[in-house]
Amino acid sequence: MSRLLSISEAEVVEMTRVLRSRVVTDVVTQVQDMLNQLDSATLNIAVTGETGSGKSSFVNAFCGVAADAPGAARTGVTETTLEATAYSHPRIPRVTLWDLPGIGTPAFQPETYLEHVGLLQYDFFIIIAAGRFKEHHVQLARAITEAGKRFYFIWNKVDNDLDASFRRRSSKGVTEADVLGQIREGCEGNLRRAGLQDANVFLLSCFQLQSFDFPRLQATVVRELESHKRHVFLLSLPNLSSAVVEEKKMALRGAVWRRAIEACLTTVTTSDGCRGAVPLLMTILTSYQRSFGLDSESLQQLATLTGNSYQVLQKNVHSTTGQELSEMKVQAMLNEIAATQQTVASYLEERVPVLGTVASSGVVFAASFYLLTSALNDLSQDATRVMNVALGLSVTG
Known part of the structure; x- marks a missing residue:
């Protein structure tokens, strides 16, 4: 017809x-x-983690902007975020990524951190770690869970981990999948021992966002968000597949x-x-x-x-x-x-x-x-x- x-x-x-x-x-x-x-559906995503883990780089990569672009999140090896800073998505302004102050600094107090950054305004948290898994990652993840919020744990700079691992290893036959599996198992094991049995761990490189676990992160968040927020999140995603x-x-x-x-x-x-x-x-x-x-x-x-x-x-x-x-x-x-x-x-x-x-x-x-x-x-x-x-x-x- x-x-x-x-x-x-x-x-x-x-x-x-x-x-x-x-x-x-x-x-x-x-x-x-x-x-x-x-x-009118809005989405507020909190991005937190230790100093130097790549929080700001993640915000920029997700929004599809270069680090030196106007309005981009400031990046650096020292803590550049002292207060929660909002970055509206350039294409979908109803999506806001919040670059939160770093954890693991002398000023970080897990008991008051979430209250300080305004826990209730965020739909979910992205916890970013790199280099070493530390106790404050567990403290923050547990506090977020106890507050009734969802978090996604990201191990960032995994490309650096791969390079370092292959430089250190003299034995043959070790594959990229082997190294990634060890990193993932280490993070998941630490979280499980802290009582966080269902924690999601994703391995990422903000400079190779199309690689590693970013597509799985996208799919997981889409599956777990409620309908209208799922819609606006989907529209904000970079086209990587x-x-x-x-x-x-x-x-x-x-x-x-x-x-x-x-x-x-x-x-x-x-x-x-x-x-x-x-x-x-x-x-x-x-x-x-x-x-x-x-x-x-x-x-x-x-x-x-x-x-x-x-x-x-x-x-x-x-x-x-x-x-x-x-x-x-x-x-x-x-x-x-x-x-x-x-x-x-x-x-x-x-x-x-x-x-x-x-x-x-x-x-x-x-x-x-x-x-x-x-x-x-x-x-x-x-x-x-x-x-x-x-x-x-x-x-x-």
Whole structure:
């Protein structure tokens, strides 16, 4: 029945439930409330650890900014963080990483540390260690657990550990997996002996974030966060694997029908037809670009971090919706799609009758749904191409 019918039966059922439950004026409020819950979700991530462990480097790597970029977390071998410092994610400002004062210094008192840094404002803690496992790591992990918060234990600078281990070993046959296994077992054993049986340990290098355990850290946090916070966390992740890109697409795809209804409802009080939905759709498409790291600022940051040319990365953005947007361009795309969606609009009116009352023949909804769905497919493909080139996994064609 037309390309648009990639809309699932479950989505039709959910639309029907929502739209039939209210008169048109209440539909606006109900749909907007759903979107507000999604759009207003915030995530506060506390990053703590000892001086020199790489807390600030982790913040910068997660946010995808160079250490010398404006607004980056200060890095150094001495303690540069004396108070909790907030760093908003450059693409997803609702995600904030907090660089906390270092532990293990004379000023560190495990009994009062969490109160001092404001325990309750954080959704979870990242504890970063490097070089040696120390008692204050256990003290902090136990205090966080007792306070009812979740932590993820990161052993950082594992690339340095590998180099040092291979320099020290004269015997042959020792593999990277052997060394990593020993480090992981040592950390997990120390935490278990402290009564932290279910502690998660991740081995990382902030200068090789695509390697080692960062993908596993991503997957673990996504699995354990509640729905709206999971959504915003996913959108903030750096594109380091095709799996992450696909998860971002699916997270955004879950709200497409709501976005399309929102666009449809913007035309209720106007006689502009599809034209009345263009400003909102342009805003949504621009947010999609940022989520996939395809806006100009994100591409420039990625080029700086990976040593690539911005022009080379931008060249791999092939889709129309990945390019610079204008209302005229969005209007043209929407008009082209709307011309083919009358059959789909009639089908949806039969299944969800209120659509016919909120916009002429449901065409605005049908066209908006198709435009946003197609954009997500195209942008995810662009993001994968850009990622592969940036990480040296493929060459430009």
